[in-house]
Structure formats: structure tokens, C-alpha cells
Amino acid sequence: MDSVRLKYVRLGYTYLVNNFLRLLLVPITWASTVEILRMGTEEILAVLGSLHLDPIHILFFSLLVIFIFTVYIMSKPRPIYLVDYALYKPSPVCRVPFSTFMEHSRIILPDNPKSVEFQMRILERSGLGEETCLPPAIHYIPVETTMEAAHEEAEAVIFTAIDDLLSKTRVKPRDIDILIVNCSLFSPAPSLSAMVVNKYKMRSNIKSFNLSGMGCSCSPISVDLARKLLQVHPKSYALVISTEIITPNYYQGKERAMLLPNCLFRMGCAAILLTNNAKEKNRAKYQLMHVVRTHKGSDDKAYRCVYQEEDPEGKCGISLSKDLMSIAGEALKSNITTIGPLVLPASEQLLFVFSLIGRKIFNPKWKPYIPDFKPAFEHFCIHAGGRAVIDQLQKNLELSAAHVEASRMTLHRFGNTSSSSLWYELGYIEAKGRMKKGDRCIRSVKAPNYGPWADCIDRYPVHIPDVVKI
């Protein structure tokens, strides 16, 4: 009984705080109406006549209002629309079943059975399925991690995604004003953005940027950069490409912390078209509301948690530290505290503030209040970094299985595609028909083109066992 009563109290509180201004309006309107009715027409006209208004005063006053109104309109940030996005679907020829991955590993590392065993345990618990893809160069025994193969992979994934996006949106390459390519671990010269400009013969005054070394979170970073540029350049289109090129980064040594990425990272690419052009408002899929960035780089542990380096034998790879989960949790907490005021309803914000004040002043042992984000968003796209990451974030944000389904299923079908993963998750939500007009998504709308999910969406969601027997 008590919990039911508490539920109603909470519901009443939420309704009261979130609709406070509207509720206040009711008595005010009622009082004004009563007063006007009481006064009658003659008294109103008499009040207006006694104001002694000069034409000059009226003109000045009107101009002031217009001026203030114009300044207000001009200073509002331009709305940014996401016209559409396209996802790269790898050919099934690139697919890596667990058994093939393990067999190749054994042949490549014949003297390190413990490292091979470690990889098998990771794969069994990874949450990946049997359709994730690695680039052709990695399928060879031994792997052929040449610059040429890396370029081939980059061209295949990026150009396919861009071709798909341009045909969907019917935008021409020469209409692109801003180009941002982010790829963390492959940074050739000329850059990948130059490669795109060259292939599509884009304009010579294109504003192009190539972001590298910025990790799995780079897609929102690129979108943020595009947004800032679109504030400055009117009526422009921005093409953002988020990808990770696997070929040059396949670790061929035996250190366990560096073998982990081999097990999880897979091919993927997302091409996104953003614009501030008002005429796209009707056909755009989404509008960008907020981007929040939190940089934990000043903390040494956070700085070193994903580190590219050479192992004792001189082989280069990416080392993932054991603290990765706790650091991710910390970063999330910071990020949440920042985005909270922007998106949470007033009721949750008040509770959070009270809880914060209470912990600081009265008793530090009070449980910190975790705002309920669920009313703020209809959909969540959590980076599909690995099963452990999704589990941790689900726990931290107190989300249900349905909320993280898109993340888990993307991890199963495509693996960890790094910065493009959240776009695959968005694709999943759309393909399932769950995205409706007005929905907010962190991180009918009709989806006639389900992209890479088209041939398998009916098989999802699948049950992903805790441990898969290889």
C-alpha cells in the first residue's frame, strides 16, 4: 500500500512541477476575465483614453518592440537538420564466424596457446554474432596489413556509404559545403577527407576536416563540429563520415590487453548529411537539439585507458586497460550532469538538485539521486563497445532491456564498429518501426529503406547467451 501511495505522490509531484507555469496561468486567466467582464466596455475605453499616447511615443514603442524581436530571432542558433544517413553493409564474403576466427588465430599464433585461449573466452562472452565482418586483408593467413589494403578498405566502406547517401537524398557532391571525416586509427597522407574530395570532385572551396585519434566517441564530435560550422555558414550542407578502418590495426602479437580489440572491432561506416537549410525541414529525418561533450583527458588513468603502443616485441596494437569500465562509468556521470539541465523535466532536475544539496550539506551518505532519463527520451543508442560496456551503462542509467535492445542487437549483427555504431543502432530502431514523429533520441518517420538491417531485421531481437560454445 505504501509503495502505491508513494507512486501517486511522486506522480502528483511530477505533474505539478512540470506543468507549474500552465497551472499558474489558470487562476490568472480566470481573474483577468472576471475583472474585464466586471469593468464593462465604457470603463475599458475610458482607461485607454487616459493614457495620453502621442503618435511619436507609439511609433518609438513599436520600433523598439520590432528591434528587440529581430535581435531575438537573429541570435537564436540556426536549427540543424539531419536530412538522412546511410550505413555501410559489408558483403557476406567478409563474414567471420567464431570458429574461423579461432582457427586462423591458432595458425597465426602457433606458439601462444594461452593467448589463443584468451581470445576464445573473449569471443564466447562478447555478445557478437556469427555475421560480423572483417576486411578482406584480415582473412588471409598470415594477415596482409599493407597500406594498399587499408586504402582499399577505406575506399570500399566510405565510398559505398556516400554513394548510398547521395542517391537517397538526391544531393550532388558539388552541393556539399562542409566535409568532416573521422577515423581514429588510419590517418594516411593525403587524408581520408582529401580522398573523398578527390573521388567525388567536390568544390575547391569546400571546408573539409579530417579527425583522427579521437576514438569511438568521434561521431558526436564530428556532428558538433559540423553544427558549429553550420552556425557560421548559411544555407549549407555538411557531410559527416564516421568510420574505423580495421586493416592496419590488426594486432599480431600475443599481449592479451592488445588482443581484445581484434576480437571486438569490425567493419562499418556511417555517412550523415546535415544542413541548416530551412527548405530541408520537411524532408529531414531528425533535428539536432543538443550535443554535450565531456573530456576526461586531464585524468591520467582516463588518458591511458585506450592506448596505442608497441608491445615488448615491437608489434603495434591498441591496449585496453582494466580500468576501462570504471572510467566509462565516471565519464558517463559527468556527461549526464551536464546534459541533465538541458533535457530533464523540471521535476527530475529539482529532485537531483535537492539530493545534491542534501549530500553536500546534511549527510554525504545519502544515496545519490539518479535522474530518470526515460521520460526525457523515447530511444537510447548506447555505443556498442562490448557487452560489458552496455551492461555497465544499462545499470548506471537504470535502463530496461528494451531500451538497450538496439545496442545489443547492433553488437550482435555488426560487432563494435567504433564511431559508426550508434548510427547502426538508430538504423535498427527505424527498421523495427519504433521511431515516430516527435520522438527524441539520445544519441514515421517512414523507413522504406532499412539499409543494412533489411535482410535480417525479422530475425531480431535474438537471445544472446551469456557464453557461446564455439
Next chain:
Amino acid sequence: MVNYNNKGEDEERLVYGHRLSSIGPAKVTGEVIYEPSNIDLAMKLHYLRVVYLFDKEAVEGLNLSLIKLKEALFSWLNFYYETCGRFRRSDDTGRPYIKCNDCGMRFVEAKSSLTLEEWLNLPANSLRLLVPHHVIGPELNFSPPTFLQMTFFECGGLSFGLSWTHVLGDAFSVATFMNSLGPLLKGLQPTSSPNFHKSPSNTYNSAKAVTFDPLSMKKVGPVGDNWAIDPPCEMDSCSFHLTTQQLAQLCESEGDSSLIQPFESISAVIWRAIAKIKVGSEPNVVTVIKPGPKADDTFLRNNQVVSSLKADFSVAKAHVRDLVALICNQPEDETAQIAEQVGQDPGGSDFIIYGANLTFVDLGGAEFYGFELKGSGPELVNCFVDGLGKKGVVLVLPGPKSVKHKDEGRLVTLILPKSYLEELKEELKKEWPLIT
């Protein structure tokens, strides 16, 4: 494991640039098990190495870029996922089965500095460079049952070399398997869906009670999980082509011109020739392997009929006509007995059939030349058998088809102890002067 380490310099000149990868089904097969029958397991120590040679006209115009090629191969393997699984042993009896986990067929890309013409002029043994020589083991879990090598020639021609574990099926199944790749390479889409219930049944109707040990089978080993036997002596191979005309002449000379029985006639001549050479130890007992009833094309099967034959007379002095009659009429079908023997201890016992006695294999009806690329089949298909016993094997294959003749005779491949192969060739030249 694959034997690449012992290549000589000459061999490297002929075939080079090997790149290894794995190919498998494009779609996830799922939790499927393929259980070989007793007859399949009887063949587990034998491997077929089949080589197809194509000229550039057959290949021209086909999009054989690596990605398109692999797409066709992956699409093909959707239907034959059992060739991409891995062997396991059942917990109770140790009986091998295949877990169809899509681990893949090993794929080898190679180049050759020779032209197709030059390859056709080389001795048969050289064709072994165009096919991988794998065996299953030492670890069952990590041994591909099949390897496929594609070698691209200098002139634009190419070859396919399939290394095949006999557990999966006989040479007729191999022909069906490879033929189904042709339309996919041409870019056609498959019209049916894969069948996920392909395990063979394990029942044999034996007409008589099983009372004796089959002569055609010999127990070896135990080999454990390494399905290979040490070659008992140095073996060598040679091939020669007999045209339809030569076969007709052979049958006429026997006096029975009504029916041309190429396999029986060829086998009789070779049997007698070997008997003549091996004075004092002539082979009285031989094994004859002929095709069984025609099976459904979607299934890979060991459908062959294995029979043994005993000659009560001196083979060396016999008339070919009598040997032909013996081969036609009196082989003792031992297939059921073989199945029975294997069934007694499927996990532990190891046997050989090819080479346990001098073995004659009738592959004349195998449709190897049905593997068509651009409307034309291969210039030449040859087949070798490994994991043999020391008595050797004689394979009677279909002859190369040309535009002129529908049935271009027979290609005979001998895999026999090196010690007497040369002598045998001289002896056979007496019968067939044109063989090289």
C-alpha cells in the same frame, strides 16, 4: 596440414604467389550436425585430389575479380555447408561427425608462369602442384575437410584444384559439387534454398548374412586423430588417354564387338600387364569400385559399390577376354560387409580400401566435364587418390571432351609403386603404342 614446405626451386617456378584464406557459407548455417555413415567413415584415410584445367576462352568475359569470385564461392557453399564444418568425436563412442560451424574451406590463390598448353604437355604428376595436399589432423577440430586452389595462368587460363576428404563423398559427388559452382560463377542466382537435413542414412540391405571379412578392406593404424597413413613405398603417377577408337579396337580384339565395356577392358589389360611384370607375386585378388545407383544431386554421398575379385587362374597368362568376363560377372559386393565392420567400432578402427589390393575404379560416368564456365567445360580433368595402400590404384576417368566428339574415350590414371611403374608403361605400350 598442407605440405608446402618441400617444394623445390623448379616447382616454385611453375606455381608461386600462394595466398591462403578461408571461404564459407554466406549465410549462418546454425546448429546443424552432419553424421557420416559407416561407409563414409571407411573412406576416411583417403583423399581425392581433382584438377580442372580451363582455357582462357572459357574464362573471358566472366567477372572473376576477387570479390565477385568469392561472392560466387560463398553463395555456392550455402548449399554445401558440410564441406565447411569441422570434425568432432561423439562423447560416448568416439564416432566422428561434422559440426557445421561455417569454419570454412581453405582457399588458395596462386599464379603460374606457364600457359595452359604447357601444362597439358607436362606429365600427370606435375598437375599435383595445382591442388593442395591436405590431410585431416593432427587436430580434428581445426582441420578443414576440403581445400580449393585456383591457379591463374600466364595465358589467361586457370585451374581449379579440389582437395577432398573421401568421407564427404565419392568422385561422382565431387563432380556434382563442382558443377554446381559453374552457374554461380556466371552470375546466375540460385533458385532453391539449402537443405539442412543431409546426413546419410546408415542402413544397408545385405543380401546375405555377414559371415566373412571383406577382402577389399585392410585394417591399419590406429591413426587416432591424424587421418593419414605413411606411404608404404614410393608411389608415382602417370596418365594416358585412350580415344574411343582405341577402345573400340580393344573390344574388337577381344572378339566381343557387340558391347564396348571400356572400364572392364582397360582394367583387364592393365591387370594382366601388372601380373606379367610381377612374376612370382602376381595380384590374384583385386578390388573393383563401380558407381552405385544414381543419387539425388543435392546430397554428397559415398555411393560406390566396392567389390573384390579373385582369379583362380594365372592372370599373366590369361586372355583379356576371360579377365573382362571375370570383372563383369563375378565381383563379390562387399559394401555391406565394409559398413558392418566399421560399425563395430566406428570411433577406434581405421581402414584403407584403395590400395589394400590393386584397385580399379570406374569413374567413366562421372560428369567432370559438366563444370562449365562460359558455355564450355574444362580442357582436362584429372584425379589422384592419396592415402593409398601399397598395391596402388587405377582410375578410369572420362576422357577430355572436345568439339568433335561427345565421348572422347577415357583418361587412365595409374598411381602405383614407383618400382615397377616404368616397366608397366613399357608393357602397356605393346598394347597401346601411342601412350607416352
